[in-house]
Amino acid sequence: MNVYQEALSYLESHHAAAGGEGLEDVFHEEAVSCFLSPLCSESIDFPDTPTSCSREEMLEKRLVVLRGILESEEVYLRELDALLAPMKALRASAGTSQPVLSSQQVQTVFYQIPELKDIHQSFYSGLKARLGSHNSELEMGDLFLKLVNHLGLYGGFIENYEKAVEVVRKCTQANPLFRTLAETLYINGADKARTACTLEGKRTLLYKPLDRVTKTTLVLRDLLKTTPVEHKDYAALQEALRLSQSFLSGVNESSQSKREVTLTHGMRRQLMRDGFVVDASEGVRSLRHFFLYTDLLLCTRFKHAGRGKQDQYRFSWYLPLAGLRTRWVADHEQPPDTTVRLLTLRTKMFLLRQQLQQNPKGTRGLTWTARNRKKLEQMELLLLTHSPVYRLDLHSPSDKSHTLFFSSLYELEEWRDAIHKLTTGKMRLCGATTENLLTLTSACVKLRMTQQPHLHSSVAAEDGKLLCGTVSVAIHSASGLQEPACVYVCVEVDGYEFYDKRAQTHSSVRSLNPLWDQELSFLVDGAQKMMVLCFKPCYVMKCINKIHANESFAQLQNKTILKLNLLDSTSLSCRWRRQTLQVGQLEVTLSLKYCPHPLEAPGAPIQQPPVFCVPIEKVAQQEGVLVPHVVRCCVEEVERRGMDEVGIYRISGTATDICSLKAVFNTNLREAVTRLRSAEVNTVSGVLKLYFRELPEPLVPSDLFQSLAKTLDIQDMNSRLVSMLSLLQSSPDVSRNTFLYLMHHLQSRVAKRQDVNKMTLMNLATVFGPSLLRPPAAGLEHNGVTVDISQEVVIQVQVVFSFLQSNNLPEAQTSLPYGSDTEEETTHM
Template structure:
């Protein structure tokens, strides 16, 4: 086995080879180093290193240049027998490395097959580990892959047991290549299989324990997860092509294997080309490796073009927002506009501009002024209009269920749906505000707007990786007609990310509206202490928005115990991003996951989920409350006479037990104000409070959006203002003196009993509103370690607002006013503190009357 050349041993070959097992164990490759590390082995490229041997997983210059010309002078000085001996040495090294690598790969498939059989046995029991559907998805085509490679390895061992220069192995490789349809089926299902493994791991602790750490003999007991093992066939596909390329290089045309290996290589190359067209975003960044393999195998003078990343995006053109589609290929970035057609596909792309890969410059945000727009969109007004139309559609549908549907109602409904689609299209343009600036070296700069920092970083990372590892195509060799024809011709093959709203024809009922409650518990799987934090994003109007961020938690098993309320507006996906804040290396992304939000598993009570974040597991709980459960719906009645109107008038008009303005302010405070220092004690801006007041009195849809935009202290200021301007305090003018007298009593038992009886005597609407506010204030107090608002502080702020004496007809003296106000304020705070304390201790605040 390769004994003539001291550098060429199977072990060395495996360490250097793309085909070797060391690369296969690299399951998730976040990015590629811009400068590939050099090999420690003394065998350099100048000594004829085979093309699929690489010092950095096949991503060094050996993938971009041939070494054939380097040895021409040396070869002329060698005899034909010496050349043949060297060829045979290399040929044996390649075959030996294949045998060793194939043995490891087959063991991986063996182990997966064993786990498959073990889990299958539980399907017929009363408590299966996973469902039959999940079982079929996870292990799809594993038996067929195992059979194909078992036959391949057995045949190769038999043929190469005794070395012979005329021994034939080409038909074995051709047979394996002919079974690539099994790989195609596996790869088409791969993303579903991985998502199923992650979902099952989060739902079943038993499944997670079984599949988290699987040890292999050939890897010296190195632990692999089931997800790692499922990735093996993905990595294997690209390696097959490279080893066939090298076998063909060291197989003379006169040899009987030459044609068979050539056919096997052609089959594999065609398969990879088709794969690169059909699979894009789901398998990034592994596709970059496939693209580089294809570039190595190319027969043209320049690399084949492959789509790496694409998405709809908003471009700022001369101060105006334009909807665009951005395509990043391995040699060029192309920006196209959507062009409507009358055909079935509804639209096509018209190329607006392009930049050759190595002419692209991603510009930093800090070197530019703020984005300037000619007519900035009014996001609040657009969301308000969309909410109005959406509620009109909902009310019409409810009305239609009770009465006969006529042609007029149908026509009106269609017009409203069309109007909603138009508003949502405007929201797609209006929502993003994070700039991504891409320029041409020494040329024009293009500004894009995104909503997610993660998305912006991914575009920059993709360009960086490609520029570091892909040969560029010069600007003069690219033409706009060529790129236009390419995109047009291959449009049906391009799996483009169009976003939630761009392709829908009508309202999709699976989209969620309401509140998502997230309780973040703990993170598991770290091998050493680390400072970790999490970010949560949800999609809305086709874009992802960051909605929540945890504090940093340090340790080997970080715990947060934080809860968030995330508002869902036509949402389908929760994106979870896990970061490590390292003092030396900065902030690094450690893992990410997508949770599909669905009513099938979300409910009104907390559901615990274990979410796989690559090699980490996050434990969290979620629940979903629709608008009707949160008192969130905007009232249908006219809002005139809101401030200064009695509770009974407002509730009767809005048909609810708690006024909309109260529930909306409380929800907003609980969404983003629980940890705010001095919440309810710090004053808000008077201008913002007045703006909110006018909005709630004239257009509650606009008010619902505006309350999300202003400072949180302005929201609390509005709530306090509304309660102060009630014509009668919540504890009523009639009962206030009796509350005051009961609180002043010396006997604590009498005081308690009397206060509880008096509370029960309040009107029912007043009781409902007070209980609602008490529960809210108790929730505020549970975060007093951060917001510094004790129950006493909250009682001091709200006491004079919800308890106050009736206005007297006789004008009191200044001294009487001072004395009365001091005594009253102390009593008002004390009375409210009494009820807050009982509510906090989960004690009853009402007396059940017989």
């Protein structure tokens, strides 16, 4: 056995596979801004189309260039395959007792490479399919534009390159097993020949992406030289070359100055982040390009220059980071007229996109296709400006304030985290004079890392990896908390904004291992990724006009991204797929299921079915659970902050507050959960009691009333409980599990604190007995014999009291099972 095989055997013995299969499930992470390594590229201008040859000769040369590009892409993909070959094995061994590399080291070495492989594989497939038609007039511009629009991924790789090389060098010297893998890699040739290569070094595997990003720009120049001006591809290729040239210019600028710009008196500022964000000034929303420097946030307006001229940015406003305070809220309430206009816009976009999908080859005319694609982009920009609901308020010590809006909570947290790190770190305060701000604004063209807003309308309609249908996510549990906490999970999906793209679980009970077992569903159209964020609700005592009140806010625990377009949609549509996501220090276990189906045009928001005064089986079926959310949410809120409340459940809250919360539960569960967190805890307990009291059929079925009453005659407590539990097992699943869930809450948590809250088991039975258990008809037995009302109450209380005294109550199942035979895997982010 050679040394390479010995290294692979070691990894396999630690349950790691070194092959390339399944790489799409491992390590996908967003790029972060770091120091960029320098790239050498010549100054590129838009080439003039040669006029010395005929159109036919140019097109023949163009085909030759395209075939050369295809061959080059094939070679590059084989190089990336060789580079990725050891990644999954190293990642798997990182979780063993004797890792070859740590998880962080694997992350650093292979940063962004899986994403680059996916982008070039898509480009290669599209290019190969079109070249197979042997049409000299074939159009390729959209493929190159799509490729260039993902050059930002190379930015992340370039910034990380020096760190990756350093890790490889150190580990090669320190670890013989890694040295064997790093120095014995193979590139598979088209003729099945294998070429030996190494992981690190100039012109070796890790250097290949650096070399490729420069070649992309040069290739575009060659292709444009052989494309006639009147060809339909010419404008698209010009734009692709401009974007590529701008990207290289920004990389070179950053490599020379670490994304810094020189100001007056020799001072320098460094750009940390930039992107497109909605700015709300004086009630008017505008999409602006923001630049976050080491000591200030700059808002600019982009001015597109004419042909042959450089784009420019205009100054809008700035805020110094020193002392800057941020606060975000979910502003879901929009004026009715705005809601109607957005719905109309979404409907028009949906119908227009359907028309474009049904006309993929431009059969209705290329002019019609181009015009409507442009129209779709404009409508998406309009939607991107006016639909965001996550508001970030910025307040500076100088009383200057601005409000930003984000479509994604994940994106908002990215910006807020970047600002927070700068405001809490050691900032180099440069001062903001008018001259400096003008210098900064004019330098934005060269420093920018983001070229244009991310639009889904720019994604090729024929891309089969986009998910269209229903994505269901069952959030099960989490582990890894350092201390007990209440945690909830927020899930977002991308795609067109036709439907609701975000949902969250209820807040868990305070625990080291939060448990939810809650299913979230999304209608998706063009989804590629899913964002998972974990939050901990926090409360701060505020004093306003001498009145003390709790102000709630959400503290982010961590976040990650799961690439949906890299999952096997076929297996997802067959059964639930169970996964464990590494979300920072937390491991979140969830299940995924995808149901592809045609989508209907977005309509008015569907009215949520009522919850109160509805049979509990119907509510549970609507929610896909065994214990309704209203019960779990109220119980968990009481457990979070009501255990030491004297007379909890005995002392009710204000009737108007209880009725108000009831109305919200009947219309908007998400809003109800939010209000629970700030409501008086006695109001929360009152809502729970009201829910059980207003059930059309009591929680314990009425036909069990007399049988349970007869068990009270059994003197031996153990025998009595056995009989009662046996009767309970005959009740419907939802009623039984909800009853057991409530009993565990009252017995194991509320009554455990009876020294403080004064709620003994008998007190609790007295409160809940009449709500949970009722005879078939008021005052009547099954056979029509009247029953004394006073005796009825005694029976209700004694039955519930007996259940509360049991030490062997079965555990309650809160949610339906999500397929125990599903595939189990851990996805590291």
